[in-house]
Amino acid sequence: MSAAGVPLSWYLVLAALLFTLGAAGFIFRRNIITMFMCIELMLNAVNLTFVALAYHLRQVDGLVLAFFVMVVAAAEAAVGLAIILTVFRNRASVQIDEVQALKD
Amino acid sequence: MDALLFLIFASIAAVCGLNVVIQRQPIASALSLIGVMGSLAVLYLLLGAQFIAAAQVIVYAGAVMVLFVMVIMLLNAGAERPTGASLVASTLGVPLLAGLFAALAYVIFAGFPEPELVRFGQFRQGGAAELGYALFTRYLLVFELTSVLVLIAIAGAVVLAWREVKR
Numbered sequence: 001m002s003a004a005g006v007p008l009s010w011y012l013v014l015a016a017l018l019f020t021l022g023a024a025g026f027i028f029r030r031n032i033i034t035m036f037m038c039i040e041l042m043l044n045a046v047n048l049t050f051v052a053l054a055y056h057l058r059q060v061d062g063l064v065l066a067f068f069v070m071v072v073a074a075a076e077a078a079v080g081l082a083i084i085l086t087v088f089r090n091r092a093s094v095q096i097d098e099v100q101a102l103k104d
Numbered sequence: 105m106d107a108l109l110f111l112i113f114a115s116i117a118a119v120c121g122l123n124v125v126i127q128r129q130p131i132a133s134a135l136s137l138i139g140v141m142g143s144l145a146v147l148y149l150l151l152g153a154q155f156i157a158a159a160q161v162i163v164y165a166g167a168v169m170v171l172f173v174m175v176i177m178l179l180n181a182g183a184e185r186p187t188g189a190s191l192v193a194s195t196l197g198v199p200l201l202a203g204l205f206a207a208l209a210y211v212i213f214a215g216f217p218e219p220e221l222v223r224f225g226q227f228r229q230g231g232a233a234e235l236g237y238a239l240f241t242r243y244l245l246v247f248e249l250t251s252v253l254v255l256i257a258i259a260g261a262v263v264l265a266w267r268e269v270k271r
Contacts, residue, residue, distance in 0.1 A: 005221035006110040009212050011147065014114050016208035018121045018140070020201055025125035027197050031184040033130045033176060037137050040168065041124055044144055047156075055151045055227045056220060060238045063230055066156050067239070070163050071250050075257035077168045081175045082264035088179050095185065 011052040018045035032084050032094045036077075043073045106224050109150060113143040128183040130176050134169060141165040152227035155235045 018041060025038030047066045054062025088094055120139035127133045141164045148157035239247050 005106045005223040006150075007216075007219035008222050009216045009219060010110065010114070011151070011222065012212040012216070013209055014117065014147075016205055016212065017118055019208070020205040021118075021121040021125055023204065024197070024201050027193050027201070029125070029184070031130055031181070033172070033179075033181055034124075034133050034184065037124060037130075037133055037172060040164075041121060041137060041140060044141060044164070047160075048144055048147065051148050051151050051153045051156055052222075054153065054230070055222060058227055058229065060229050060234050063153050063156050063235055064238050064243055066153070067159065067235065068246065068250060070156075070159055071254065074163055074168055075254050077171055078261040079257050079264070081171055082261040084175060085178070086264050094179060094181055 008052060008056055012049060015045045015048040015052065018042075018048070030096050032087065032096050032099070035096060036080055036084065040073065040077070043069060106150060106222065109146065110222075113146045117143040117147070130181045130184070131173065134172050134176060137172075138165050138169050141169065150224055151222060151230070152225070153230040155230060155232045 022038045022040075022042035022045060025041065026035050029035050029038065047069050050062045050066040050069070054060065054066070084094065087099055091099060093099070117140050120136040120143070123136035124133045124140065127136065141160060145157045145160040145165070148154075148160060
């Protein structure tokens with residue numbers, strides 16, 4: 001077992017599990033910040049898939065894709081958190097079901 | 105050694121990922137998410153992606169999560185009030201998610217019937233040199249476009265955070 005290595009599919013199943021957890025949090029949570037963190041969790045799961053398949057194909061392209069996902073996620077986090085700040089200043093709440101701007 | 109490290113850090117990632125979802129306090133979710141990202145960095149190292157592992161720690165666990173924690177402290181966000189999930193989410197949510205995971209697992213095991221073993225050190229093209237070469241030759245246009253994207257995102261974040269409250 002010591003030098004046997006790990007099947008590649010275990011990495012992919014772990015990524016699938018993390019993605020499902022992120023999706024579950026996105027559906028069931030009511031706090032905008034937590035929902036945003038669940039999106040980051042899903043992005044991380046996809047990154048793990050990219051890196052695992054880059055190992056499988058022995059090519060660097062998957063790593064480049066993971067790198068771009070990281071950069072875009074950082075940009076998205078900056079904009080998203082600024083939006084959350086604006087929502088909080090206007091509504092004094094970060095509960096998603098109290099933010100129904102199109103209704104009122 | 106590979107299997108041991110994988111099992112340790114994969115279980116840390118799974119437990120912390122579950123903790124992100126079930127914690128009521130946003131700050132506890134954020135700290136669990138940092139745990140997920142740190143253990144994923146170790147898994148990237150095991151897969152031979154050294155540069156991505158370093159970037160994961162610096163960009164994600166460092167910059168992005170610090171931003172999250174700062175915003176949580178700034179908003180003084182306490183425990184979220186449990187309001188009942190919508191009818192669709194509460195009835196269809198769990199079966200749909202279980203179906204999603206089952207479908208993903210089926211595709212993975214159908215796509216990789218004979219297990220390819222991941223051994224540390226088998227894949228040596230994951231360093232900064234190889235990644236940088238690919239970035240600045242084949243992906244040069246995308247790389248430059250990304251810098252424009254980051255500039256626009258930062259400008260947008262500043263504009264959004266600046267706006268006065270209109271009442």
